[in-house]
Amino acid sequence: MGNYSKNISKRFAHTRIKQGYCLICGSFGRLSPDHVPPKGAITITKVEQRHISEVIGMVPSDVKGVPSPNGSKFKTICHECNNSHLGGNDGEVARVCKYLTLKIQDYFRYVDHPYNFIVTDVDSIKFARAMVGHILAATSIEECKKPPEYSPYFQPLKNFVLGDNSALNDSHDIYYWFYPFKRHVSAKCVAFYNEGHLSLISLLSFFPIAFMITKKNEGTYPAHASKLTLGDERLVLDLSSLGYSYSAFPFHGLKGNQMYALTDFQTIVSYPIGQ
Template structure:
């Protein structure tokens, strides 16, 4: 029997500090991606490097979808729970439009659009992505961070100026493998981009520092004033749908803390 995925060491905890609000107490399981936007089914889970480089590593058996026990009940149920509808509606609309697109319905310029409410959508997406981390973070009180503190306060509704510090990108993600990652950096021809991502069918979501992002050519930038999500459905950039976990070319490098990443795929 092969070695069990490293993710197992970073998933077991009962109480600790919530990675969103910082309160100490019992922690609850958060589905990532949120259960409102994906089918809950048995999944296998590894770290990203294990998924891409080793078939010998035995994955974690996630019987009811992938969960992270890193946030308190209030942040999970009252904050993210009240916002999840803002993810559910546009994602369901987008999936229905994809079916029409594949059936031959014409969309102008191969771009599919769907209305959404930008701020609650972003708060929910950011909150679930923050939850997708190692339980090691929960063992100590939260520290101020140039990257994470504005995001946490944004999810809590305390930061109205998230665009002063961060940029958000998204694109069509056609894969069934669900990817979450934090503490990841992508070096491209002299430029270093620090980022976090949450990819699940049919959307890839990326967070970067403001004006420092590296992202796929077909990605769209998401702002708090947007009224619609726009997805470019052209297939010319398929190698980059899982960015930053993409083939490296030329003067490129990708750095990650593997235990803060997760790749999950349906059990056959």
């Protein structure tokens, strides 16, 4: 029994709660399970969750993940935030991802392409509001057990999700790129060091897109990434194979003096099982 318990993901200790402080609005009460990635944006299947620290450099079978029969879920936000502020915008994420998936299928079905880019219309406010909200939610129940404290990094993100369209204008930048993997990665906060520069990164990656938030004018990001300005009416994905080695950023193979620091329960990977 002792050896078996050691092989269960530590994620198990960060999933069970009924009441707590909502990680978006800060209210105390009953918490609602939030699907991350949002329902509609992906095909909901049976998945397992693990901390990404349990995955990197290890054979996947070494640690048994926490199973969920219907997608990856986090019980860290209240019903109002889940249904109004996130659910009211998730439809745009679903629409964009479905359209991009069809365009990507066409791109790889046919050999000759004059360009490596695919484009879709987007309501950037709705899209970003949903994605930022899911990033805030995708963490441990430990953060719900005490009243929220002010954070100059996270408060503008919360304000934006709650309806302030200008909350990120002076505080954050958003980048996105093609993400060609089945596994889903959520990282609420990672410190990434590259060539003498330290950046804070928040990330949500699932096929076909990686969505990253950084501090204003301080971010490190893949060269093939595009910047999303709130008010944009188009998303442009670069499908060139030149970007594949960095598509899992920041959890790609580190090079040179690159390094990162993270809190394990804030960085979760989920992956389909039984398929």
